Amino acid sequence: GEDVEQSLFLSVREGDSSVINCTYTDSSSTYLYWYKQEPGAGLQLLTYIFSNMDMKQDQRLTVLLNKKDKHLSLRIADTQTGDSAIYFCAEKGYGGSQGNLIFGKGTKLSVKP
Amino acid sequence: DTAVSQTPKYLVTQMGNDKSIKCEQNLGHDTMYWYKQDSKKFLKIMFSYNNKELIINETVPNRFSPKSPDKAHLNLHINSLELGDSAVYFCASSQDSPINEKLFFGSGTQLSVL
Numbered sequence: 001g002e003d004v005e006q007s008l009f010l011s012v013r014e015g016d017s018s019v020i021n022c023t024y025t026d027s028s029s030t031y032l033y034w035y036k037q038e039p040g041a042g043l044q045l046l047t048y049i050f051s052n053m054d055m056k057q058d059q060r061l062t063v064l065l066n067k068k069d070k071h072l073s074l075r076i077a078d079t080q081t082g083d084s085a086i087y088f089c090a091e092k093g094y095g096g097s098q099g100n101l102i103f104g105k106g107t108k109l110s111v112k113p
Numbered sequence: 114d115t116a117v118s119q120t121p122k123y124l125v126t127q128m129g130n131d132k133s134i135k136c137e138q139n140l141g142h143d144t145m146y147w148y149k150q151d152s153k154k155f156l157k158i159m160f161s162y163n164n165k166e167l168i169i170n171e172t173v174p175n176r177f178s179p180k181s182p183d184k185a186h187l188n189l190h191i192n193s194l195e196l197g198d199s200a201v202y203f204c205a206s207s208q209d210s211p212i213n214e215k216l217f218f219g220s221g222t223q224l225s226v227l
Contacts, residue, residue: 042218
């Protein structure tokens with residue numbers, strides 16, 4: 001079945017770049033997603049990338065996709081304390097028009113001042 | 114206005130009780146979901162509901178049942194609550210699309226079973 005793997009913790013200093021990595025198994029995934037969960041809140045879509053793209057940049061966020069290795073990464077430039085949160089990688093699960101998202105276990109990003 | 118709202122935010126109850134969590138979305142989306150997030154933050158889908166078609170994650174006990182009075186609501190009923198049901202439950206919705214499944218989440222209901 002589909003599986004999404006990501007490391008559980010990442011700690012960086014304010015101003016540094018953060019790179020959160022993710023591997024997935026379903027090569028038919030059309031879109032891949034990054035969601036952000038702040039403490040006590042629900043998940044919010046941060047960004048997504050279409051599978052025919054290698055890279056997508058959105059302000060401080062850069063998403064890199066390596067389809068051959070089924071590897072997705074999220075780079076946050078100039079990381080701020082407000083970026084401290086849990087980041088979930090997700091791919092669309094197999095299941096036709098009602099396919100649901102398969103989430104990784106989340107990477108907790110801690111930003112130290 | 115909150116796009117996906119769920120109530121209550123906190124729910125504390127005794128083992129064996131029956132409880133419900135309500136969810137409403139004002140986005141006009143076609144599909145709604147319930148997710149469970151355990152204490153380690155692992156997120157698993159429980160149900161998706163679209164046009165009266167329910168897809169159930171086979172690992173969900175039948176004590177859990179979703180009820181959809183209309184397209185904008187998907188409530189979660191839980192019978193005979195157990196200690197292991199303690200978790201944060203998230204409602205979500207998406208526009209029906211075979212390709213792009215961007216989810217919009219509610220802020221969660223923290224359920225504590227004593």
